[in-house]
Structures are given as C-alpha cells and as structure tokens.
Amino acid sequence: MRLDVVTIFPEYLEPLNVSLVGKARARGVLDVHVHDLRQWTYDRHNTVDDTPYGGGPGMVMKTEPWGDALDASLADGYEAGAHSPVLVVPTPSGRPFTQELAVELSAEPWLLFTPARYEGIDRRVIDEYATRMRVVEVSIGDYVLAGGEAAVLVITEAVARLLPGVLGNAESHRDDSFAPGAMANLLEGPVYTKPPEWRGRSIPDVLLSGHHGKIARWRRDQAFARTALNRPDLIERCEAGAFDKKDREI
Numbered sequence: 001m002r003l004d005v006v007t008i009f010p011e012y013l014e015p016l017n018v019s020l021v022g023k024a025r026a027r028g029v030l031d032v033h034v035h036d037l038r039q040w041t042y043d044r045h046n047t048v049d050d051t052p053y054g055g056g057p058g059m060v061m062k063t064e065p066w067g068d069a070l071d072a073s074l075a076d077g078y079e080a081g082a083h084s085p086v087l088v089v090p091t092p093s094g095r096p097f098t099q100e101l102a103v104e105l106s107a108e109p110w111l112l113f114t115p116a117r118y119e120g121i122d123r124r125v126i127d128e129y130a131t132r133m134r135v136v137e138v139s140i141g142d143y144v145l146a147g148g149e150a151a152v153l154v155i156t157e158a159v160a161r162l163l164p165g166v167l168g169n170a171e172s173h174r175d176d177s178f179a180p181g182a183m184a185n186l187l188e189g190p191v192y193t194k195p196p197e198w199r200g201r202s203i204p205d206v207l208l209s210g211h212h213g214k215i216a217r218w219r220r221d222q223a224f225a226r227t228a229l230n231r232p233d234l235i236e237r238c239e240a241g242a243f244d245k246k247d248r249e250i
C-alpha cells in the first residue's frame with residue numbers, strides 16, 4: 001500500500017516512522033510519502049489560506065496550493081506504478097471512522113490524505129478530485145481538532161495493522177473489538193498475563209483451566225458484559241439470543 005499525505009505540518013507525521021507503521025515501512029509493506037503543502041505556494045509568506053466567502057470567523061485553505069500539491073502527489077504515485085488512489089479527507093463532518101471502514105481502506109492500493117487546518121479546504125478542491133477518484137470524508141470522532149493530521153495518524157495505524165504481514169500473528173485482529181464476524185459489535189473483554197498472582201489479585205480460574213470451549217465462552221461473556229456497560233448502543237445489534245441477562249454482570 002502507498003500512502004501520500006499533503007500537510008502544512010510534515011513533522012506532525014513523524015510518528016509514521018516508528019512502531020508498527022515504521023516496521024511496515026521498513027519491510028516495504030507500506031510506502032509513505034509526506035508532502036509539505038507550502039512547497040506549492042509562490043508568495044513570500046507561503047500563503048495557504050484566505051478569508052471565507054460569505055464572511056464568518058477563521059480562514060479557509062486555498063484551492064491553488066492544494067490543486068498543485070495533489071496533482072504532484074498523484075503524478076509521483078502514477079510514475080511509481082501506483083493506481084486507483086482514494087482521497088481520504090479527515091473532517092468532523094465526515095462519516096464515522098470504524099473498524100469496518102478500516103478493513104475497507106486496508107484493501108485499497110493507495111490512500112491520499114488531505115488533512116486540513118483552519119476552517120477547512122475550499123470545497124472546490126474535493127469536488128474537483130471527486131471527478132477523478134473515490135473520495136472518503138471521514139471523522140475519527142465527534143469533536144473538532146486544530147487539524148486533520150492526528151486523524152491521519154489514527155486512520156493509518158488502524159489500517160496498517162490490518163495489512164498482511166504487519167501483525168506478528170495474523171490471528172491477532174480476529175478478536176479485536178469491532179472486528180468483522182463474531183466481534184463485529186462487541187468490545188474486547190479483559191486480558192491477563194504472568195505473574196499468576198499480583199498484589200493479591202489472581203487470574204480468573206477459567207483462563208487456567210485449559211478448557212478452550214469454556215475459555216471462549218467466558219471471553220465472549222466478558223465482551224458482552226463490557227459492551228453492555230460501555231456501549232449499550234451496540235448491544236442490540238448483536239445476534240439475538242447470544243446474550244443472557246446474567247452476562248451483564250461483570
């Protein structure tokens with residue numbers, strides 16, 4: 001997968017050099033290109049924004065730098081043999097970013113991120129590129145950030161870990177919260193590791209039983225209970241009959 005990010009804060013994307021995403025890049029699973037939007041400004045102040053038409057507070061990011069930057073990023077990708085990019089626009093007014101969307105994006109060969117600052121990007125930029133590629137406007141939550149770069153980090157991490165060969169154990173994300181399948185609308189339950197006793201706190205006996213069926217059932221019960229506690233809005237989406245009242249007790 002190729003990732004391009006156009007931003008006025010390239011240094012904000014430094015975390016894409018470390019940990020899981022950094023290792024995926026080092027192994028060639030992920031090919032990340034960060035572009036400084038100000039490279040496509042031609043005035044002495046490297047201006048990327050201007051006042052909004054219609055008035056109102058704040059500033060709007062200008063069309064010309066974005067158009068030149070996106071054209072250059074696309075040309076670079078096509079030259080490198082990439083094709084069918086998806087324009088990913090982090091915005092509070094986008095569709096919710098979910099595990100399902102992360103899975104969907106992880107199947108794409110090329111993601112082109114446009115994290116905005118100020119009040120956002122002149123709408124004509126998105127409309128222009130929507131004539132050439134799929135555009136996904138996405139929100140990582142119902143809150144407003146100073147810019148979309150943090151959302152790029154979140155989305156990239158969630159997508160990269162789903163790419164083949166990135167997680168050590170390919171089974172790891174099968175039991176993730178929200179993972180497609182049995183966990184689709186469930187939160188992960190509690191996890192434990194050695195030592196067996198810590199400050200007078202021991203491990204649930206079932207996890208030491210070696211009985212895989214009972215362990216699986218306990219884990220699912222814990223997931224249901226945790227979901228009922230923290231995300232009751234999800235609980236009714238679980239398959240009917242798979243949830244007994246007793247499971248609500250943690």
Ligand SMILES: NC(=S)c1ccno1
Binds near residue numbers: 090140142145
């Ligand atoms: N909630 C999101 S994705 C966002 C982007 C910029 N501000 O908030």
